[in-house]
Amino acid sequence: MSGASGLTIALDGPAASGKGTLARRIAAHYGLNHLDTGLTYRAVAKALADAGEPLDDEALAERAARSLDPGALDRTVLSTHEVGEAASKVAVMPAVRRALVEKQREFARRPPGAVLDGRDIGTVVCPDADVKLYVTASAAVRAERRWREIVDGGGTAEYADVLADVERRDARDMGRADSPLKPAADAHLLDTSEMDIESAFQAATALIDGVLARRNAD
Numbered sequence: 001m002s003g004a005s006g007l008t009i010a011l012d013g014p015a016a017s018g019k020g021t022l023a024r025r026i027a028a029h030y031g032l033n034h035l036d037t038g039l040t041y042r043a044v045a046k047a048l049a050d051a052g053e054p055l056d057d058e059a060l061a062e063r064a065a066r067s068l069d070p071g072a073l074d075r076t077v078l079s080t081h082e083v084g085e086a087a088s089k090v091a092v093m094p095a096v097r098r099a100l101v102e103k104q105r106e107f108a109r110r111p112p113g114a115v116l117d118g119r120d121i122g123t124v125v126c127p128d129a130d131v132k133l134y135v136t137a138s139a140a141v142r143a144e145r146r147w148r149e150i151v152d153g154g155g156t157a158e159y160a161d162v163l164a165d166v167e168r169r170d171a172r173d174m175g176r177a178d179s180p181l182k183p184a185a186d187a188h189l190l191d192t193s194e195m196d197i198e199s200a201f202q203a204a205t206a207l208i209d210g211v212l213a214r215r216n217a218d
């Protein structure tokens with residue numbers, strides 16, 4: 001779609017809210033770059049683990065963050081549960097956040113514009129984003145989706161464990177001192193508890209098209 005050039009779209013929300021799938025579809029639809037910023041935190045944790053380094057040394061973690069290339073993130077390798085757990089530990093470190101936020105901003109500035117998804121995009125990384133969406137769903141619904149993903153992929157998991165995990169991550173993401181997960185004051189809330197991905201995509205593009213129409217009319 002034309003007219004989206006130079007656009008920055010921020011998508012924030014808790015784990016398993018569907019924001020990642022939505023962000024990829026939005027980026028493809030408008031011809032924008034896409035960065036899943038969770039992968040940048042995951043890559044730092046993975047680099048430390050691969051080098052046999054501890055996860056609680058902020059100076060080492062900052063060095064790993066500064067040498068990260070956001071253009072070379074391997075989703076398959078970084079998507080494991082273990083890497084996610086490790087990522088949430090380095091994500092509380094201010095020096096790591098500063099280094100990664102710089103790289104994320106640089107990514108957002110590259111033509112033809114970008115969709116970034118994460119926890120602090122609308123509040124910290126791109127406070128001037130053209131469109132901000134806060135994608136959420138109840139913890140029960142998010143746990144159900146994640147459980148189904150595991151089971152459909154041939155794995156086994158107890159729903160109660162998946163729910164406990166989702167709730168633990170929420171508490172960590174929303175409770176941390178530096179850049180906690182919360183909707184930006186000017187974010188549009190998209191509660192996908194009762195929506196499938198198609199309806200969520202329709203709702204998101206209706207909002208974005210509205211912003212584009214106003215922008216192109218100016």
Ligand code: DC
Nearest residue numbers: 037038039041087088091118119120
């Ligand atoms: O969305 P995810 O599971 O890939 O995120 C991994 C960890 O990184 C998770 O603990 C939240 C954190 N994160 C963050 O603090 N800020 C972001 N912009 C993205 C992710």
